Amino acid sequence: MCLAVPSKIIEINDTVAKVDVDGVIRETSIMLLDDAKIGDYVIVHAGFAISKIDEEAALQTLEDMRNILAADAQQGNGLNDHL
Numbered sequence: 001m002c003l004a005v006p007s008k009i010i011e012i013n014d015t016v017a018k019v020d021v022d023g024v025i026r027e028t029s030i031m032l033l034d035d036a037k038i039g040d041y042v043i044v045h046a047g048f049a050i051s052k053i054d055e056e057a058a059l060q061t062l063e064d065m066r067n068i069l070a071a072d073a074q075q076g077n078g079l080n081d082h083l
Contacts, residue, residue, distance in 0.1 A: 004045040005065075006058035009038050019044060022062050 007019035007028065015031040019042065030036040030049045041058035042049035053061075 004043045004050065006041050006053055006061050007044045007049070008058070009036060009040045009042060009049075012036070012038060017042075017049065019049070022066075 005021055007021045007026070009017045010020050010025070011018040012030065015029055016027055017030045017036065019026055019028050021044070028044045028047055028049050033042065033049050033052065036042060036049060036052065041053045041055050043051045043053055
């Protein structure tokens with residue numbers, strides 16, 4: 001299963017951006033986006049920013065992901081237990 005994660009652009013150098021993924025800094029290609037700028041939230045999949053997303057939706061998605069992971073941890077079910 002692949003998961004695209006909302007990320008905030010914090011630095012841009014040509015077609016590579018540093019993004020903040022819920023506190024973790026990563027590099028991602030922004031070559032697929034025409035108008036990406038610092039402060040934008042983007043959906044990152046497989047190392048590429050594939051679309052922009054509004055801040056409210058990005059923050060809500062990150063909160064939902066945190067809640068799902070917390071609930072899973074409380075139940076003692078690791079995400080890989082089902083494999």
